Amino acid sequence: MGNLTFEHGGNIYQAQRQYKRKFLDFSANINPLGLTPQIKEAIYKNFGSILHYPDPEAKNITRKIAQYWGIKEENVLVGNGSIELIYLIVSTFKPKTTLIPIPTFSEYERAARCIKSKINFLRLKEKLRFELPSAKINQADILFLCNPNNPTGNLILTDYRIIEKLPIKLVVIDEAFMDFLPDEKKHTLIWKAQKNKRIIVLRTFTKFFALAGLRIGYLVAHQSIVNKLRQYKIPWSVNSFAQLAAELILADKEYIRKARQLIEQEKKFLFNELAKIKKLTPYPSVANFLLIKISDAKFTSSLLREKLIQNGILIRDCTNFRGLNNKFIRVAVRSHNENLKLVEALKEVI
Numbered sequence: 001m002g003n004l005t006f007e008h009g010g011n012i013y014q015a016q017r018q019y020k021r022k023f024l025d026f027s028a029n030i031n032p033l034g035l036t037p038q039i040k041e042a043i044y045k046n047f048g049s050i051l052h053y054p055d056p057e058a059k060n061i062t063r064k065i066a067q068y069w070g071i072k073e074e075n076v077l078v079g080n081g082s083i084e085l086i087y088l089i090v091s092t093f094k095p096k097t098t099l100i101p102i103p104t105f106s107e108y109e110r111a112a113r114c115i116k117s118k119i120n121f122l123r124l125k126e127k128l129r130f131e132l133p134s135a136k137i138n139q140a141d142i143l144f145l146c147n148p149n150n151p152t153g154n155l156i157l158t159d160y161r162i163i164e165k166l167p168i169k170l171v172v173i174d175e176a177f178m179d180f181l182p183d184e185k186k187h188t189l190i191w192k193a194q195k196n197k198r199i200i201v202l203r204t205f206t207k208f209f210a211l212a213g214l215r216i217g218y219l220v221a222h223q224s225i226v227n228k229l230r231q232y233k234i235p236w237s238v239n240s241f242a243q244l245a246a247e248l249i250l251a252d253k254e255y256i257r258k259a260r261q262l263i264e265q266e267k268k269f270l271f272n273e274l275a276k277i278k279k280l281t282p283y284p285s286v287a288n289f290l291l292i293k294i295s296d297a298k299f300t301s302s303l304l305r306e307k308l309i310q311n312g313i314l315i316r317d318c319t320n321f322r323g324l325n326n327k328f329i330r331v332a333v334r335s336h337n338e339n340l341k342l343v344e345a346l347k348e349v350i
């Protein structure tokens with residue numbers, strides 16, 4: 001299997017190099033509200049901090065995260081994006097067997113491969129609305145659950161009691177897109193994770209808080225798990241600007257409210273418009289992106305991607321998602337004008 005399998009959306013650099021132009025990026029699922037003026041200003045003001053190492057314990061942001069959720073600092077570990085924490089979990093616990101429902105985010109597989117874990121895949125079926133077939137889950141050391149799932153956009157876990165019954169030693173729940181749900185408090189397992197030694201919850205500032213380039217995420221787990229992971233973590237992996245920006249944005253209630261409102265409204269608009277295009281079927285999503293099926297013999301996802309590139313638009317061709325094929329694309333929900341441009345371009349090329 002070549003490297004291509006693990007390519008992600010959001011590689012605007014490669015696209016700009018190849019096509020020598022700028023793009024509207026629908027391939028990465030990042031909040032279109034973007035950076036706030038407060039964050040820009042704080043970064044300019046704190047430029048001098050580059051001279052020093054960042055706080056290796058990321059104390060201030062760890063405290064803010066703990067306060068935000070009403071949990072203890074000892075239950076929080078901050079990393080260089082949630083990706084650092086995925087690799088850290090796998091390299092620390094060295095699971096002999098890893099279970100991954102597919103289609104899903106490909107880095108769980110890549111991290112497990114790095115330590116030569118035996119990987120079992122469990123297919124999420126389209127006709128079962130990509131829900132987790134929990135009765136079919138066999139024993140494994142680690143199970144990765146992406147909730148809501150990327151790229152399908154649904155909650156694959158809606159009932160915590162299911163986890164309690166699973167024959168799995170450690171369940172890692174990646175909640176990278178959970179912030180987009182207006183009722184996220186009902187669905188997040190953060191409060192369960194702080195007490196339960198079998199659960200780790202991953203969160204990120206990349207998507208909802210639009211800090212993709214700064215690289216900051218965190219996990220919530222039982223104190224004994226956090227302590228163990230801390231021993232193996234790379235020091236200074238979270239830079240000073242990332243720590244600072246995350247602190248500011250987490251305190252910005254208005255940003256959080258506006259982002260949820262914008263995405264809910266625009267998702268409805270985009271979904272309805274896409275559903276009107278005959279050869280496209282969008283799937284319902286609780287996140288800030290839509291998986292779309294192409295039902296036209298002539299069109300593949302890569303052909304559609306190429307055609308949209310000519311219109312200055314980047315989408316995610318889902319061919320390399322294990323469990324999907326060249327009939328699926330994924331698009332982010334962006335601002336109204338951008339969404340309109342996407343819909344117009346799709347109507348034109350299909």
Ligand SMILES: Cc1ncc(COP(=O)(O)O)c(C=O)c1O
Nearest residue numbers: 081082083105150176204206217
């Ligand atoms: C489900 C999921 N988890 C984690 C990540 C990685 O996020 P981060 O930027 O926090 O490393 C992504 C990025 O695409 C993702 O889709």
